[in-house]
Amino acid sequence: MKITNKLMIVFTVFTILLVGIGIFMNQAYLEKYYIYKNERSFLQFQKDIETVYRDNIDEIDTLITDIDNDEDVKILILDKEMNVLHSSYFKNKLKDIVISKNIQNMIKRYHLWQDNGYMYQVLERNKGLPPKIFFTSTISEDVFLVITKSVKGIQESVAVANEFYLASGFVMIVIGIIAVLYLSRKISDPIIKMNHIARDMRNLKFGEKIEITSNDEIGELAISINLLSDKLSNSIRSLQEDIEERKILVRDISHELKTPIAVIKGYVEGLKYNVAEDEQTKEKYYDVIVDECDRINELVKELLELSILEGVSSELQVLQVPIKNLIHESIEKFQHIADMRSVEIRFTGEEDVLTHVDEHLMERVISNLLSNAIKYANSPGYVKINLKEKNQGCELSVFNTGKNIPEESLEQIFNVFYKVDQVRGRDNEGHGIGLAIVKRIMNMHKGTYSVKNESNGVTFTIWIPNLSSKTNLQA
Known part of the structure; x- marks a missing residue:
């Protein structure tokens, strides 16, 4: 089912549920709440009438008439013989007002059983007449106050409110469906687009992108x-x-x-x-x-x-190392090969350069560069090693006399199995792995490596950053 249809169904059901709850609450509790609220009003009327009756009895008729007009209640003040002393209606015909036996009995029961307080209850009526709220209390010795009010008004209000809920609910559903159609399009269109692109991604198609139209x-x-x-x-x-x-x-x-x-x-x-x-x-x-x-x-x-160097578990064991020691060890290792090929090894530069590196791996880098230089140097010829501090690290360059490398091959020379002898026309044997090892170790040290042609040979250069002694880098 489409998300638009789901949203419409959810909204319609939710609106109908709200309208139904409103009608149920009106029908079941509004009349009871109305009666409860009137009890407080009647008590206030009783206090006001009692005060005026005690302090200024001449104003009592005016007061009860005003209350009748404002609150739609009927007020009677009776003596103990059930004669009407004051009334908010039939003012000129008090003697004609007859108090029903039922009300008389209720007042007498109240008088017999309660010395103070009040009686408040709803009286059911015959012949389909609406119930009436009945309130009685004493406002003076042997003087009774009776207030009545029909609940017909609240019943009519409940009926009107229910009709209004139904009408407004219908309007809400119509407006809601229109709003849902619009909003669901706004919401579902990007989602449909995302689903389409997700399917493309599943099929390894990544060309299409989602247009960003909102910040939500x-x-x-x-x-x-x-x-x-x-x-x-x-x-x-x-x-x-x-x-x-x-x-x-x-x-x-x-x-x-x-x-x-x-x-x-x-x-x-x-x-x-x-x-x-x-x-x-x-x-x-x-x-x-x-x-x-x-x-x-x-x-x-x-x-x-x-x-091993390309494995994810390769770690650098960083120590402070004098680079010159590694250079001298490599020179000593390859001196006999250089002598056999009539290649002189020269070392120049700063002798006291210290840096933090993995000693074993850096010795491998220097050995590979020196071995490569001796292998491809002219015979007779020379190899020149230069060391200097640079940019919070040190720079090591290895130059050998001999033929240049073709410019188009300079970027490939550090790749695996890219043989130097194939490029430079030598008969020397090699596997094309030594410089790839140099590349990998320098990447592990976050250093740089490069090669460039000189007028009479080739120079390989590496820059070694000075890693912290506490650093334990993992490739």
Whole structure:
């Protein structure tokens, strides 16, 4: 069922219920409430009449006449013989007024049983006449006050009120239905639009947006759905890109493993079928197989390291570290390789730079940059490492002499399996993972990394922020 129809049904039922309750309350309680309110009025009349009768009896007729005219009540003042002394009606014919035996008996009973106070009750009447309110009390010794009032007026008021409730209820229903139709359109149209867009989101369509037309809860809901649509769109796009990257990664891993496995298979088959007849040739075969196994092992280790760094549980163990110590350790580690390639390693810069980093991971970054620089430096050539403080952190640059990297490849060089030797035309072997590890570790440190061509070589630069010693960042 549409929300418009639901609102119309709810409003109509609610209006009918209100009208019904109003009619029921009128019918059941209005007359009783009217009688209750009149009791207070009669007591006030009794006090006023008693005061005037005691202090200024000449004004008593005027008073009871005024009360009769204003309040539509009938007032009699009687003596103990039930003779009428004063009346608010038939003023000139007091002797003609006959008090019924029923009222006389009620007054006498009141006089016998109550020394003071009053009697107030509703008297039922015969022949279809409406009930009458009866009030009696004493205003002086052996002088009785009698006040009566018909409830016909209130009965007529109840009937009129019920008719008014029915008429107004009908008008309210008509006006309400028109209002509900208008308001439900105002409310339901945005909801229908949201439902349409939610269905599109379910089908992974995020192009359409909800127009914000109000500042109420529906407007806030529309804003939330638009934001959710944008976030889902970005997340799905990111997921698709990640899936595509994973496909490329699997393809590249397969490619990287294919060559050494093929080489190992070829040499193993050569040994199996006695292609290598002498021991010297066999030793050569064994060396090639071991080298290719080492190559595969190194690739697996680098992939495992990158996978660990990309895991959500990777945390930085931040300590205050002198960066120069990490640089000297890396230089010492790769000095023999540099000597073999006739590459000189130079270190310049500020020696006392201290910063808060993960020592193990930052040593890995420096080692990867230095290893990469030595690998692609001219032979003979040199590698220059420079360290300086910068922007509440430190900047480390590693320059190597040699050929430039094509400009269109500079942004891709930190991607996984993007081989430097393919870009720079070298015969050096590598898996294209080292710089990807640098990228990941620098992102974990909230640092920056870059590469640019120089006139006679290439410079890789990283900026390391000085993390607080209490910081324990989680990637």
